[in-house]
Amino acid sequence: MSQSYRVAILGATGAVGTELLSLLEECRFPLADLKLLASPRSAGQTLMFQGESLTVEAVGDRAFDNIDIVLASAGGSTSKAWADRIVAAGAVMIDNSSAFRMHPTVPLVVPEVNPGAAAEHSGIIANPNCTTILMNVAVYPLHRVQPVQRIIAATYQSASGAGARAMEEVRLQSQAILDGKAPVPEVLPYPLAFNLFPHNSPMTETGYCEEEMKMVNETRKIFSEPSLRISATCVRVPVLRAHSEAINLEFAAPFSPDQAREILSQAPGVKLVEDWQANYFPMPMDATGRDEVLVGRIRQDISHPNGLELWICGDQIRKGAALNAVQIAELLIEKDWLRPAERAIATPQS
Numbered sequence: 479m480s481q482s483y484r485v486a487i488l489g490a491t492g493a494v495g496t497e498l499l500s501l502l503e504e505c506r507f508p509l510a511d512l513k514l515l516a517s518p519r520s521a522g523q524t525l526m527f528q529g530e531s532l533t534v535e536a537v538g539d540r541a542f543d544n545i546d547i548v549l550a551s552a553g554g555s556t557s558k559a560w561a562d563r564i565v566a567a568g569a570v571m572i573d574n575s576s577a578f579r580m581h582p583t584v585p586l587v588v589p590e591v592n593p594g595a596a597a598e599h600s601g602i603i604a605n606p607n608c609t610t611i612l613m614n615v616a617v618y619p620l621h622r623v624q625p626v627q628r629i630i631a632a633t634y635q636s637a638s639g640a641g642a643r644a645m646e647e648v649r650l651q652s653q654a655i656l657d658g659k660a661p662v663p664e665v666l667p668y669p670l671a672f673n674l675f676p677h678n679s680p681m682t683e684t685g686y687c688e689e690e691m692k693m694v695n696e697t698r699k700i701f702s703e704p705s706l707r708i709s710a711t712c713v714r715v716p717v718l719r720a721h722s723e724a725i726n727l728e729f730a731a732p733f734s735p736d737q738a739r740e741i742l743s744q745a746p747g748v749k750l751v752e753d754w755q756a757n758y759f760p761m762p763m764d765a766t767g768r769d770e771v772l773v774g775r776i777r778q779d780i781s782h783p784n785g786l787e788l789w790i791c792g793d794q795i796r797k798g799a800a801l802n803a804v805q806i807a808e809l810l811i812e813k814d815w816l817r818p819a820e821r822a823i824a825t826p827q828s
């Protein structure tokens with residue numbers, strides 16, 4: 479990487495945005511310039527980067543002029559509002575929101591799974607849902623060896639998935655309860671401290687909430703398996719920033735836990751964490767701040783001869799969001815896929 483690039487973070491003050499800032503610093507991303515954008519609420523606020531204080535600007539009409547890469551993490555409506563302008567300015571938008579993920583012309587990329595899809599972009603690349611990314615990194619190496627026929631997942635999702643304010647809310651509610659006061663929910667619908675509830679995303683007519691349907695639809699797109707059978711139950715738990723998932727996989731023939739272990743021990747982005755004697759397996763505390771998806775408690779499903787079970791934990795803000803986006807940016811640079819060469823630049827409507 480001899481060239482350097484002009485990058486903007488849209489949503490720089492949020493949970494994902496601040497992690498993006500840390501990651502760009504940590505991985506020594508080849509930056510020519512870094513612009514921090516948010517809503518007018520945060521304009522003028524400063525954030526530290528490489529020992530310097532950078533001022534956050536309110537996003538506006540000329541914000542994307544002379545920018546090569548926009549890392550967007552300001553919510554779906556903000557992504558939709560600025561996508562046209564970003565693409566028209568000649569930048570590539572790597573979008574953390576769900577706005578364009580299922581659009582047929584927008585690649586949905588997990589670099590460990592479908593890096594080649596990134597080459598097909600027309601100005602926008604979508605970063606998948608965090609729960610989906612974590613599951614895909616752990617399941618795909620097995621799927622490559624023997625195609626999985628059915629996935630059943632139950633998730634234990636941290637407050638970070640609902641943003642920086644939700645994390646603060648859990649801290650405040652915990653303190654309130656310890657002080658004998660009533661916890662007050664403002665960001666999340668119900669008190670999360672010392673509690674849990676089914677995922678707070680809107681319910682769909684299938685009886686699955688949107689988060690659960692994202693795991694279904696996005697995994698099918700990323701794996702290029704449009705009919706893969708998947709069912710997920712997503713639950714919000716009082717953990718600050720790492721998601722856990724219990725994953726049941728059904729194959730056409732038996733898949734031994736030892737073979738799975740062997741494959742996953744060499745899989746990109748995966749770290750095996752298993753000590754059966756100590757009953758020590760992946761935990762959110764250990765996953766927090768780590769790049770890898772921790773996988774352990776790999777066992778045969780005793781209810782099905784072709785079933786295999788995994789337990790995984792991953793830092794939702796890191797590999798589940800910011801790191802995956804930075805890896806996509808690095809991939810575009812490494813492969814020289816930054817410009818949507820000889821393709822019509824078109825912004826999908828939704």
Ligand SMILES: NC(=O)C1=CN([C@@H]2O[C@H](COP(=O)(O)OP(=O)(O)OC[C@H]3O[C@@H](n4cnc5c(N)ncnc54)[C@H](OP(=O)(O)O)[C@@H]3O)[C@@H](O)[C@H]2O)C=CC1
Nearest residue numbers: 489491492493494516517520551552553575607608641642
């Ligand atoms: N791909 C993934 O797995 C994940 C994706 N996400 C997605 O990333 C996005 C951000 O999530 P998160 O960081 O948790 O959210 P936060 O609520 O923590 O942060 C939101 C950010 O967006 C900014 N923002 C909000 N409204 C506007 C606006 N109208 N114009 C410009 N900036 C705006 C906020 O700025 P201000 O300070 O001015 O309010 C803030 O910087 C969401 O779309 C979320 O769904 C999140 C987690 C995982």
Ligand SMILES: N[C@@H](CC(=O)OP(=O)(O)O)C(=O)O
Nearest residue numbers: 574576607608609635639640
């Ligand atoms: N998956 C996040 C929510 C979120 O940000 O999802 P998405 O990026 O798909 O909108 C959670 O834990 O709640």
